Amino acid sequence: MVALIACGLVVACGDPAARHYNRGVIYHKTGRVDLAVEEWKAALDLSPELTEARHSLGAAYAAEGKVEEAAATYEAALRVDPSDAVARYQLGAAYEDLGRTDEAVAEWLRAAKDDPTLAGAHYALARVYAERGQHDDALRSYRDAVAANPSLAEYARTDPRLDGIRVAITSEAADERP
Numbered sequence: 001m002v003a004l005i006a007c008g009l010v011v012a013c014g015d016p017a018a019r020h021y022n023r024g025v026i027y028h029k030t031g032r033v034d035l036a037v038e039e040w041k042a043a044l045d046l047s048p049e050l051t052e053a054r055h056s057l058g059a060a061y062a063a064e065g066k067v068e069e070a071a072a073t074y075e076a077a078l079r080v081d082p083s084d085a086v087a088r089y090q091l092g093a094a095y096e097d098l099g100r101t102d103e104a105v106a107e108w109l110r111a112a113k114d115d116p117t118l119a120g121a122h123y124a125l126a127r128v129y130a131e132r133g134q135h136d137d138a139l140r141s142y143r144d145a146v147a148a149n150p151s152l153a154e155y156a157r158t159d160p161r162l163d164g165i166r167v168a169i170t171s172e173a174a175d176e177r178p
Helices: 002-007 016-029 033-046 051-063 067-080 085-097 101-114 119-132 135-148 152-156 160-176
Strands: none
Touching: 016 033, 016 051, 033 051, 051 067, 051 085, 067 085, 085 101, 085 119, 101 119, 119 135, 119 152, 119 160, 135 152, 135 160, 152 160
């Protein structure tokens, strides 16, 4: 039965890389991150272009606090596909965790350009810009984030990292009410 569930996770079960990837997803969902990581690595050994495996592997490393490994995984993903906006966004998050904020901003800008609907990239930019006192840039990025994902508006109202633009956010919300 587990094999049947795994078949629908990524691609055809006849593909060995997909089988490894799917097993990794199942291991991850059952809390066996160590085995999930091994399966995703095996999938990438067989099929380096398997985007889902790179994203999953990078996220697992990041969740385990292995930020250098996460960054390296996302960098590898971008060598395979430079237009992978999700990997670029996640690489920005890893860079931020490593204290490389300028590089994080550069990745988020590129991710937002490559995929304007990637709300997380816009929101990350809004946060950093607000913290830096770049209020016009922060507000513009905040608006782009909310346009991509309206549920972020409520979250942003209480996010202390956006204190620098709180008045503008609050007044925009008031203007939108009937």
